[in-house]
Amino acid sequence: MHVQTRAKPLRGMWVVLLLVGCNNDPGKAPGTGVAPNTLSPTQHLSRASIALRGVRPSLDDLEAVRDNPGALDGLIESYAASDDIGPTIRHMHGEWLLTDVFLSFYPAAYPTRGALSDMDAHALNRAVTEGTARLAEHIVLEDRPYSELVTADYVMANDVTAEVWGLSVSGDGDWQEARFDDGRLHSGLLSDPNYFVRHASTDTNRQRARSAHLMRALLCHDYMRREVRVPEGIDLTDGGDNAIKENVVCVGCHNTLDPMAGAFAENVGVVFPQYTWSYPITTWDPGLAADYDPILFYGVAAHDVLDVGQIIAEDNRFARCAVRRHYGQMMAMDADAVPDSVVDDLLPVWTAGDERVRPLLAEIARSDAFASTGPVVVEDGVAAEGLRRATPWHLQRVLEDLTGFRWETDVTYDIGFGRVGEVELMDNISYGFRVHAGGADGFDIWNPMRTANPTTLLVMREAAGMAAKHVVEADLVDGEGHLLTRVSSDTSDETSIRTQLVDLHLRLFGEAVSADGSEVTASWTVFANELERSDSVTSAWEATLFAMLQDPNLLFY
């Protein structure tokens, strides 16, 4: 075990950081001068690129850092500053808000009707369920304070969701700010119809489930995970109406949870999208709130949802939760597991950046903890793990970015709400392999898997085979230059192949290795053996990339 003072702490609180690691050979990355227990600069860049953009860095960026490690921080800054983080922001919010769900079943399954009858069902449902996360993406890319998530005087819509919810959009119908004209108040997420369809509340639940989900998502205050020991003999024969007012166990939660309900009560309790016969769907009715008590948000009186949004925005828990969630996502760890001391440490960054997300992400990605090869233990928990496990969302984006291959199928049948249409398989829940590859489904599985499982490797194997064939043809026949840039279909001498493999190890894994190193020898062996068997350079490259695209360094980054 090493104990060392961190060279680049996130902030001053971590005086001493215990890096419980035993990096056996930090000198493996030549010329990088890395300290023990942190990734080499090229691997650090690669990890940052995946965390921020969901793709590996370009070869040019990696070579720049390999040749000049001082370029690392600037490149991380540029990644955080680019719009390439947009899909990552959508992905993370879809996961946190549990809005990235099965598209073919409740709580989605919006049918292709009316003006949308010519659409594929999959595309329609993707647009609708993405709407909530598009709000967060818009706020982040526009460099607005994150609190706009609960105070924005608009929702996000495109031409599809405008039809579904009864909004107007202009121009080309691409995602844009939009406003209801039916009298409802706009308060960002708190006015988002997709969110409230996803999180239903029955008549007897009276908005408690929605309130609880919102507080979990926005304040990291999880009513549902609280240890509740329902006392013996509790009287729930009246549906619990009396117990939630008088039983001390129940009152502990209900005295704060229930008075929030009035803020959300205008949203229709349960909507089954698959039973929609015409658009727009009615999701809001001011009359529904008539029999609710005045709103109290954790004891603070509020007049309406605008007040509630403002109170949340000013609640210190909202800032802490935002920091916690973004940190967890960057570190590939569950938000619940993020130590409080880490949040304390990063909160000044959040405040100094006027609650803008980009500076926070850049600060995290630059830190030594982010670049750690082993667990980072702080006084109140583990601040980072050494191996970060890619989700199927990462795997899909990485594979497509590297090879140009997109694993899709055309689902031609109609399971009751329209022809399904083109489906990307790696990251799709309903038809594809997201769950098999360890992803969350937003309904039954709330967090992605953090370790390996057999079906993830089977998914990677299947995709790697097709991607290898695709990219070899694209590069060696069509000259597209995705990966094979230093060889042709005639090149078979070992020196040239190893030179190409050095590039591939850098591009795919962030490994700065030498041509005669053991890493290259591992991939060269696959190439040489297949070349001997097939006498075909093309087959040898297909075999080599088939292996490399399943590499554990793609699953763990």
Added chain:
Amino acid sequence: MTTRRNFMLGSLGLGGLAALGGLAPVARASGSKRLIIYFAYGGWDPTYLFDPKPGSSTVDTPTGDWVTHGDLTLWDTGSMSATHDFLGRYADRIAVVNGVSVSSLVHEECARRLLTGTSAELLGDVASRVASRLGETRPVPYFTLGANARAHGHEAQAATLGWFNQLQSLVAPDLAWPTDGRRLAPSSALDDDVQAYLSRRMEQLGDVRGLDGTNAARLADYAESLSRAEQIRAFVPGSFLEDWSLFNSYDVVGHAAAALAEGFSQTAFISDGGYWDTHSGNNQQAGMFDDLADGLSDLLAALERAGIADDTVVMVVSEMGRSPLINALGGKDHWPYTSAMLIGAGVNPVVVDGTDDTLRQQRIDLNTGGASSSGHALQTHDVLATVTELVGLDPAELYPEGEVIHAVVG
């Protein structure tokens, strides 16, 4: 000592990683019992089947007469014929445990407690824990066929079927989704090379990143997953995984029975597919119980045909019960006591009387299952300890806080 991790790692020649083993010893799979969890999500109303409370003035029960099947009493609502058929055939293999406290009224929390015996977030359910001890030689010790299964801590030993039977389309070439991508069909020699490459790269990753903490665990899971992925692929020819009729169905029962019968898995998790959360229209429960009985009848018949019924324990559960009285919407709300039905190998047909006339929990005598004021108040870990005993493992190791309900164990 052979451990799960160093057994798998050793098979891949990873001595360096294997030396970091040291996990709990495992039992051998030979002759061991199988376990199926059959889960009804949403919260069932036990008064329809398990705990009918005939004549009660304090519990709203279904209307109609009641009939008995062995020790079980069932309301004859006129719409539960499949349930009557099921009990008529299998009542002598069924134990019912009433009055199990789940200590919560939130679905997710109750499900977690019911399946794991605790409120801990990252603990595997009983089927995953049994599988890790009895099924390590199976390609996939724990096969999950529905929501709410929990393989935490045993991810490398579990696989899921998928809503559209995607596991089959993933591993059986003839069932693969059509795609523009051209598939690579590696020779066995190339497969060997790729396996060697991946193993070597895993070793290198361990060398560079270190093997402490979660790094070691995650690399061990990778090693085991690599081995199991190959075992799955090798298992496919001639197995249910390439069965077109199964692929073209939503027959999770058929899939589960085949997986256990063919030796693919030791344990399985099935969701019944219903949504039992009847806050309104509680009389829908009758139809849900009939669907459940249909599924169970199919399952038990399949296990009998496969010749493994006598070696298989089926645990049928729902994460909560429903409140005693009908609400204003004709529904029933959440209730923190539920019932469990245990079927099959070693099960003594008995009804454990864990609720009083008002459907509240009452203490029971663990040996007889009858009410006893000095007896035991049932918790979820008691049911899991009993299941553990039924499959031949040591309940004190898996569920040290649990008490075995001896009345249920034949």
